[in-house]
Amino acid sequence: MKITFLTPGTGSYYCGACMRDNALANALIQSGHEAELLPMYLPLMLDEESEGLDSDSPVFFGGINIYLQQKFSIFRNSPEWMDRLLNKPGLLQSVAKRSHMTSARDHGEMTFEMLRLDGADFEKELRKLYSWINDHGRPDVLCLSTALQSGLAREIKKQWDIPVVCCFQGEDSFLDSLPDEFRERCWILMAERCRDADLLLGPSNFYGRLMEKRLGLDEGVIKTQYNGINLEGFRGRKSLNVPAIGYLARMCEAKGLALLVDAFIHLRVQLGNENCRLEVAGAMTQGDVPLVESLKKKLSDLGLTDAVGWRPNISREEKQDFLSGLSVFTVPVQYEEAFGLYVIEAMAASVPVVQPNRSAFPELIESSGGGVCVDMDSPEQLAAAWHDLLETPERLLEIGDRGRFGVEQHYSTEAMKNSFITAVESLVQSKSKNE
Template sequence: MRDNALAIELHKAGEDVTILPMYLPLILDEKPLEGLKDTPIFFGGINVFLQSKLSLFRKTPAFLDKLFNSTGLLRFAARNSHMTSARTHGEMCLDMLNVEESGFKKEFEKLLDWLEEVGKPDVVCLSTALQAGLADEIKKRLGVQIILFFQGEDSFLDGLPEPFKTQCWERMGERLSSSDILVSPSHFYSKYMEQRLGFSIGEIAVMPNGIKLEGFAKSDRPPEYPTVGYLARMCRDKGLDVMVDAFIHLRTELGNSDARLKVAGAMTAGDAALVNELKKKIKAVGLDDDVHWFPNISREDKISFLQSLTLFSVPVAYPEAFGLYLIEAIACGVPVVQPNKASFIEIVNTTGGGVCYPETGPNALADSWHSLLSDPARRITMSETGRKQVEAHYTSSQMSQNFLHLSRGLALPTS
């Protein structure tokens, strides 16, 4: 979504912009950049998987590659991605970082040929540091500037089995030197990755993510009941289990007997076991009628969901690089309650649209909810201040201006 929002704003500013989908079709909850549907998918997930396993598929004809890149097949593969082993993820990640010497050379040549013959860019942006292996050859063939974005690669790399974890970290650090500009979505993540990679302070620039504000607004009607909400992938890494435990504590121990919990976000087949486990836990304490689930919702439904909340939390277990869901909630006038760590501190301090609680477990989260639910005046102040600061710092328009300053070698504006 960040890439699409940025591309649309750059297009509005008169820039010629193309998005090249990698691995899978883009899944967006907003209108895509004009012309995106006519752009081929590169390094299609099925082709890459087959070519990593069997050399036969590195020589298949173009029509077969195109078949494997069909939207239906790729979306089916995405729904079942949880079945791919951690070892396979590690092998494929390392191959992408060594792409010129890997079994993906055929796929890389397709990308290079398209860029030379059709795209002809002045700047190529790589949307993740895991694509750092592409930079060197793109620069040699096209003579262009490379801008590379970080977006939370550490949690993926740290989840790989050895020896792939260490090998991928080391190789990514080496290959990042081929990019002209490295960009992080937050000051926290810039410093964090500089430390992890052994880079000098200031080597990774900062460009906060932003959202298109259209539709995001505070509801005219407050929720009928005090309602806490969660909007992220329904998984343990995002803290869904902590969210449920905190809600149970809020209801059973802190006296908020009328509180409700709403959970929304992406849910894959691999997430179903956790969701079912949590539903059973909620039912066991008699709260199942007061917890509502909304998997895989649209943009319109997402906005309506956020507007129905009193408070918002995503108690992530890992050091989150940004957290666009916080900006969306604050833009709807909903105060956020987040762990006192990572980029959350930065976003809460910049917007004034919430609080950070000591990361000591679900009870601490519930205590923070209880405190804010008991103080409507404070919530109103957070709601009004937060919305104004999102407009000032976290819009897609501001993001595109920052990008243009970066790409032209200028310092970011201070406003």
């Protein structure tokens, strides 16, 4: 079976959806299937080798091209040499680093147009995609990495009689952040376009039910496809001289970085854990720098600069080494998290996790046993949860071991691949019977 993944890239930092698609494609290839990754909008930033990404593959619906075509219709007929120039990976990556400078209105307009996706307006971009796929072999299944791409489902099925799978991965928080004039229209349009797909996959039971309600879909329409990670290279925790709290996610307000720092200050100053360290790692864009600098100043004013380590934009090997040096792990997200790949990575390194008692976290932690969920309405609550765990080293060790075993059982690439194949094989068989 051949599966093609159309995956939006970030161009400047690692993203969970990109890493998930790459891990799944690699696992499919290693099992004897054909799989390819086609980057969309921006180049893919991957933390491990990709067997499914062709080095000659262009970036489809290149971000600069799409922006210009939306603003100025003349660019919908621009010559091929100009498109190639605007789609150069280096240029796209440079622009991606400045994406925080794009207005909210522009984000709203582009999101709406890609969900609406009029075949006439985007004929040039669709033609490039169709040509590449025809030259490299039509897939048995085409997988859209996020529901924000669902506008493509209808157009692809006009071109080929193949099943289209549409995955969900945190679209609600993005749509809710759009300006009023686009927010409701994009929600309505995404609900319509998702119905064009043959299969809808959500990364957790929690998120599937949430999006069914938000989109007006029948309960159970979105099937659960848990994310998985490649466990190679994840080691057990090191023996530490001092305890260390860890965070591995984008360094932004939405992920709860400010709450994390305030909780650490409370742990050190009020609760008396004076030798504890805080280690922060993850993607940091130019738009995240002001927050990080303000938190560094707050720590400096309290004399805690040397108690906190900052490691932005680390590689896979650096990430694995980082996780093995932690006592406890937390990403106190401020929105409804669809899954939380970072939680699985921490548990793979045998690090106990402390997460908010909401979103997908109770589901992940209950199935793995690799942590605890607590209310995090204040920094004091989070600090108290850390303090309780750090006071019981035996419990930390037990939870860490359970978490590693739970990830091996439920959240490996092998488990993800098997679940995905089961889901899509029935689509292909059903399509064959109807022909």
